[in-house]
Amino acid sequence: MSSADAxxxxxxxxxxxxxxxxxxxxxxxxxxxxxxxxxxNEDYDxxxxxxxxxxxxxxxxxxxVGAEDCRRTERSCYQPS
Numbered sequence: 001m002s003s004a005d006a007x008x009x010x011x012x013x014x015x016x017x018x019x020x021x022x023x024x025x026x027x028x029x030x031x032x033x034x035x036x037x038x039x040x041n042e043d044y045d046x047x048x049x050x051x052x053x054x055x056x057x058x059x060x061x062x063x064x065v066g067a068e069d070c071r072r073t074e075r076s077c078y079q080p081s
Contacts, residue, residue, distance in 0.1 A: 021070040022081040023052040
């Protein structure tokens with residue numbers, strides 16, 4: 001069996017980083033309402049984040065809530081937006 005054959009039997013690789021979780025919230029989401037459609041994070045990155053499910057800085061999985069943390073698809077509470 002060649003190494004090329006072994007590669008075809010490997011399970012598909014799942015990207016560990018996805019879009020932000022649908023339950024991730026920050027104040028900028030409510031302040032930047034100019035309708036420009038741009039990402040509110042692009043000019044302001046000192047947000048205080050919280051989870052809509054817990055209303056705290058920790059998600060249902062007791063892990064920290066944040067812009068990068070809530071993009072990890074392996075988190076048990078992660079739901080893509």
